[in-house]
Amino acid sequence: MANAIIEVSNLEHSFGDVKAVDKVSFTVEEGEIFSFLGPNGAGKSTTINVLTTQLPCQAGTAHVCGFDVRTKRQSVKKSISIVFQDEVLDRDMTVRETLEFHGRIYSMPRAERLAREKELIELVELEQKVNVRTKHLSGGMKRRLEIARGLMTRPRVMFLDEPTIGLDPQTRHKIWDYIKGINEEGTTIFLTTHYMDEADALSDRIEIIDYGKIIATGTSESLKNTLGEDMIYLETGDDVKAAEIARAMSNVTEVKKTSKGLELILNADGSKVMPAILRSIGNESIDILSVKMKKPSLDDVFVHYTGREMRAESAENMFHRRRRH
């Protein structure tokens, strides 16, 4: 069994009357990619800020790399790195200077720093941009530079706060590849995201957080499996009656009314169960207008636990996140 590298117990953080993080407990194991998944304002960044000692630990306990964030701030800071949600770059420093500055304020010996700069510029493929000021880089290149900077000091844990926010799909996949590569080299990754696909593609384990509380936890697979094997979306001429019929069937574990129709959660292979369901509804002379079957996704998990869609809320906020000049 792997060692716990982050241990959080009953962590709380309030801004005035607003409780941003409410009695959160979790453990991150060394070498894994751990995701905090939740909508904007769920408390993800606040948790990161406490763990990285940017905010004080108000209540509860948190240990990072074995160091108490309350009493061993310096040791915590030395063993981690952070890729911030907002762009944190000096627009008028070059790519090389950005890495040099970071290495120097972390007191890296010169020879090691120079070797590491070269290595990381190659890793994130910015060889052509070494002497270019960061303001002339594309959004994806800036992100890659920030990731490279975070790796300068070979941290044991890397915190990535919404690493692909505002990036195009191709660039996002590239960033994911880097994150996976870094993790394979042995760095533990603590990731926050409001993108389901990101959490799904990267994480060994996911915690779903909403309104400052952890509402579900597990691997991507196990979270989806809590919803059952398959889901069926139905639109019928009489949803009320159809729901009643579906509820009575043995393989249907849950029936929910949605804005358009019905959502059925099954504990068995949907392709086998669906004909029987449709026959029973048809037998009561209810019209079936539309049928769709799919495997549960993390979106469905989120909706299941919170009763809300996550996407709609996130999309409109996205524009405001990486705010600049």
Added chain:
Amino acid sequence: MGREFLTIYWREMIRFVRFKGQFFAALVQPALWLLLFGIAMTSNFNNDLLQTPTVPGVMSVEYLTFMAAGVMAMTALFTCLFGGMGLLFDKNWGIMKEMLASPMPSYHIQIGVGLGGVTKSFIQVGLIMVFGLVLGVEFFSGFSAWETIIAILGIFAFVMVFAAGFIFLSSGLAMRVESMESVQAMMTLLTLPLMFSSNALYSTSSFPSWLQAISSVNPLTYLVNGIRYFALGNEFTAMGTHYEYTGGDIILSFIVLLVFAGLTFVFAWRAFRTAKVT
């Protein structure tokens, strides 16, 4: 103490020379001031009325020479008052988060930025001195080579303490306030009274007593005293005023500046220690 503050200093100096327009303005503006304002005022003031009474045996200096010391001091003032502004940019759109998240103690930022402000002031003051001498400013007249070196060192010692005081003040303010506008308003509000209640451009001896009181707590006055003492000697007349400095006056001026720099250091130190950017 670690040497990370040198990294902050290194970045300050990169930024100083990288913005070509700003760099050019920083060097040319004081020279222009000396050239236009200095020569215009000199041609107005150099009539006999303002030159009397001259004290027999005491050097009488032209207005241009008199105000050159003031321009040097005011340039250091402006450079350092606005020198903390960069931190506000770093906070809102730059790498302050990175710096505060690092294990480097935050006072390194203060010291690095302070060193930057002092260096910039040195460069500007040195340039004005050279440019002034070209224009006909009579600094160091009758000094031996050795005395000139001592005088220049003395001037730089005064500029250093003064510059440090104001760069700490503006850095501390930049770390405390949220918006660009409020700092800019504060700076503008500070600049004019500091400038006009000092002895940089004219004598304060005929000020009403309340204005003299303000002048006597104005660090600019003490810097100008120091520069004039080292550049012109302990006794001279200018614009009809007889100036006499004793060694004690100058040591006192230096101590006042040290106290000022000490207070602003503590102010900035606290501002940095409690700084949060999240």
